Amino acid sequence: MKLMKTKFLLPHKFKIFGWILFAISILLYISDIAFGDIPLLAKAKILCVYHSDDFPFVKNPPNKFFQMQEVNLEPDIIGILLITGCLLVAFSRLKVEDEYTAKIRLESLVWATFANFILLILAILTIWGRDFITVMEYNMVTILILFVIRFHYVLFQSGKIKSE
Amino acid sequence: MKNNIRVERAILNITQEQLAQKINVTRQTIHAIENGKYVPSTVLALKIARVFNKNVEEVFLLEESDMG
Numbered sequence: 625m626k627l628m629k630t631k632f633l634l635p636h637k638f639k640i641f642g643w644i645l646f647a648i649s650i651l652l653y654i655s656d657i658a659f660g661d662i663p664l665l666a667k668a669k670i671l672c673v674y675h676s677d678d679f680p681f682v683k684n685p686p687n688k689f690f691q692m693q694e695v696n697l698e699p700d701i702i703g704i705l706l707i708t709g710c711l712l713v714a715f716s717r718l719k720v721e722d723e724y725t726a727k728i729r730l731e732s733l734v735w736a737t738f739a740n741f742i743l744l745i746l747a748i749l750t751i752w753g754r755d756f757i758t759v760m761e762y763n764m765v766t767i768l769i770l771f772v773i774r775f776h777y778v779l780f781q782s783g784k785i786k787s788e
Numbered sequence: 789m790k791n792n793i794r795v796e797r798a799i800l801n802i803t804q805e806q807l808a809q810k811i812n813v814t815r816q817t818i819h820a821i822e823n824g825k826y827v828p829s830t831v832l833a834l835k836i837a838r839v840f841n842k843n844v845e846e847v848f849l850l851e852e853s854d855m856g
Contacts, residue, residue: 628812724817724826782816 628723634716642712649705652698661698668697703764710768714775728778736771791848793822796840811835 655662672695675688718725743766747759797807804818811832820826821836828836837844 718814720812720814722813722817723829723832724820725814727826779816782820 628721628726630717630721630726632715633721634712636717636719636721638712639716642709642714642716645705645709646713647709649702649709652702652705656698656702661696665697665701667694669694670697706765707768710765710772714768714772718779725779728782729775732771732775732778735774736767739770739774740767789827789848789854790824790851791821793818793836793847796842796847800840807836807839810839 652662669692672691672693673689675691675693675695677686740763744759744763747756747763751759793807797804802810804822805815808815808818813832817826817828821828833844833848837847840847
């Protein structure tokens, strides 16, 4: 079957890998909450391009460049898995990608961008103090998650209509 | 814009799904076009008309509201 030409979209088979990465990152996140750090990852010694011990921002942070440091890799791995998973799910082609699904895709992307930043503004107005960093952490992926939900919801809705 | 896709399908006695497969789109796309929720590209309109062996203007028709 001839496929519609699309720019930037990944092949359809990447979608399932996306869901797998997404699932792994969620399981790691839950296990982190339930059982605490995974020792091997929590005390990893790696070469850091940039490293600063102090948080939040101090006037004269002990900046270190290109040094071996003991760091907690777990949030990094969860973050990368989650972002990669979401990107693959969001931007792999559908089994049949045509001009109508491309339109739904674009509309969902606009919708998700608006929804994401409206939620962020609400959070800026309502959540105060250092915990706002948590909002920013979630906000790294909410735009993709909102897009995936809305895109698939609209596809599902238009698929439900019975052919007469 | 209105269209006669439903009528033309009835003449050929094919379902939305069968028409969709002939022109490599989803059934949802045909459904959305038939119900006026989606205006197809020129290429897709030409492909649909070809299935029905008609000129595109026999299948797709401008309405007053399009003339704004």
